[in-house]
Amino acid sequence: MPAKIYTEKDASLAPLKGKTCAVIGFGSQGHAHALNLKESGVNVIIGLYPGSKSRKVAEEKGLKVYDTAEAVKKADVIFVAVPDTKIPDVFNKDIKPNLVKGKTLLFSHGFAIHFKTITVPADVNVIMVAPKGPGHIVRRQYTEGKGVPALIAIYQNADKQAKKIALAWAHGIGGTRGGVLETTFKEETETDLFGEQTVLCGGTSALVQAGFEVLVEAGYSPEMAYFECLHELKLIVDLMNESGIAGMRFSISETAKWGDVKVGPKIIDKSVKKRMKEALKDIQTGKFAKEWVRETKTGYKKFNKLLKDGEKHPIEKTGARLRSLMPWIKKRDIKGQQASYS
Numbered sequence: 001m002p003a004k005i006y007t008e009k010d011a012s013l014a015p016l017k018g019k020t021c022a023v024i025g026f027g028s029q030g031h032a033h034a035l036n037l038k039e040s041g042v043n044v045i046i047g048l049y050p051g052s053k054s055r056k057v058a059e060e061k062g063l064k065v066y067d068t069a070e071a072v073k074k075a076d077v078i079f080v081a082v083p084d085t086k087i088p089d090v091f092n093k094d095i096k097p098n099l100v101k102g103k104t105l106l107f108s109h110g111f112a113i114h115f116k117t118i119t120v121p122a123d124v125n126v127i128m129v130a131p132k133g134p135g136h137i138v139r140r141q142y143t144e145g146k147g148v149p150a151l152i153a154i155y156q157n158a159d160k161q162a163k164k165i166a167l168a169w170a171h172g173i174g175g176t177r178g179g180v181l182e183t184t185f186k187e188e189t190e191t192d193l194f195g196e197q198t199v200l201c202g203g204t205s206a207l208v209q210a211g212f213e214v215l216v217e218a219g220y221s222p223e224m225a226y227f228e229c230l231h232e233l234k235l236i237v238d239l240m241n242e243s244g245i246a247g248m249r250f251s252i253s254e255t256a257k258w259g260d261v262k263v264g265p266k267i268i269d270k271s272v273k274k275r276m277k278e279a280l281k282d283i284q285t286g287k288f289a290k291e292w293v294r295e296t297k298t299g300y301k302k303f304n305k306l307l308k309d310g311e312k313h314p315i316e317k318t319g320a321r322l323r324s325l326m327p328w329i330k331k332r333d334i335k336g337q338q339a340s341y342s
């Protein structure tokens with residue numbers, strides 16, 4: 001039986017009518033949810049800590065910003081849009097003391113709830129609305145009249161309105177335009193971590209860097225290697241996104257199709273699947289989460305070093321030069337976000 005997909009006709013903003021929605025944090029997901037909801041007609045306020053870099057940005061977008069505790073007091077629905085490993089501190093200090101019966105706590109990833117880094121009182125709703133895409137794209141697609149698909153999940157349904165509120169929120173951020181699927185906090189957390197580690201971010205970044213290195217080490221120019229292994233990847237993935245892998249193969253040459261089906265499975269072979277299964281096990285047993293929390297508590301040393309190494313990879317310099325020749329590629333201001341973590 002195929003899963004039910006909620007679309008525009010299944011949702012309305014009525015469950016959020018007359019409610020104040022606080023978005024705590026104004027980063028990738030926070031800014032996208034806040035601005036999309038505001039433009040959909042929802043009453044949105046922002047909660048941030050004093051001195052937050054995001055405060056000015058949110059105010060410039062016309063949003064009213066309060067200190068986190070104040071925003072929680074004022075709100076009926078509270079979206080916790082801060083980094084997963086910072087959630088316990090923010091939650092225990094500013095959110096939990098101001099949670100009263102009837103409020104709804106909303107997440108866009110299940111890490112804190114599933115791995116029990118926080119404990120929520122039983123008399124509030126705990127729900128999830130998780131767009132299946134980066135926040136900046138959730139925002140961009142909404143402004144273009146499109147929508148990134150989203151997941152909803154209910155962990156606590158204290159007032160029996162939790163699902164209606166989740167669907168309304170998903171509708172307000174544009175999720176029902178792309179389709180909304182109901183899941184559990186456990187399933188979302190485990191599959192999301194698996195996807196970002198093995199395919200979407202980790203696997204793809206490593207594959208692209210390896211392909212680039214192999215070509216450059218064989219004497220081909222870095223520009224050639226960049227076009228082949230990174231630039232064209234988007235064009236091929238766009239075709240997959242539009243019409244599946246089979247649809248992509250419709251557009252590539254017969255020779256490319258043969259190389260795809262004959263050589264591809266030798267590169268991504270059974271040993272890769274075996275390691276993917278190991279990564280999944282580490283997620284399911286909580287080993288990955290435990291190590292990640294430890295890394296954040298011991299000063300992000302390994303994390304910062306690995307990110308810095310990535311920024312120094314020669315593909316970045318080559319790419320920056322080539323992208324500057326293509327004005328239609330959106331220029332993003334990512335300087336602030338590349339600062340080290342603390």
Ligand SMILES: NC(=O)C1=CN([C@@H]2O[C@H](COP(=O)(O)OP(=O)(O)OC[C@H]3O[C@@H](n4cnc5c(N)ncnc54)[C@H](OP(=O)(O)O)[C@@H]3O)[C@@H](O)[C@H]2O)C=CC1
Pocket residue numbers: 024025026027028029030047048049051052053054055068080081082083084086090107108109130131133134135136
């Ligand atoms: N990035 C994404 O696209 C996705 C993220 N998610 C989930 O969304 C949630 C938010 O992640 P993401 O959007 O990446 O986060 P970001 O790192 O992009 O943004 C974090 C925001 O939280 C603010 N912040 C940090 N500490 C506090 C605090 N103590 N009180 C109030 N605000 C604080 C930051 O302020 P400052 O500017 O001062 O640092 C910043 O505005 C996480 O649960 C994540 O797993 C889910 C799906 C995709």
Ligand SMILES: CC[C@](O)(C(C)=O)C(=O)O
Pocket residue numbers: 131132133134135192195196200201
């Ligand atoms: C793929 C990374 C992601 O899971 C996402 C954008 O959905 C994240 O947590 O940022």
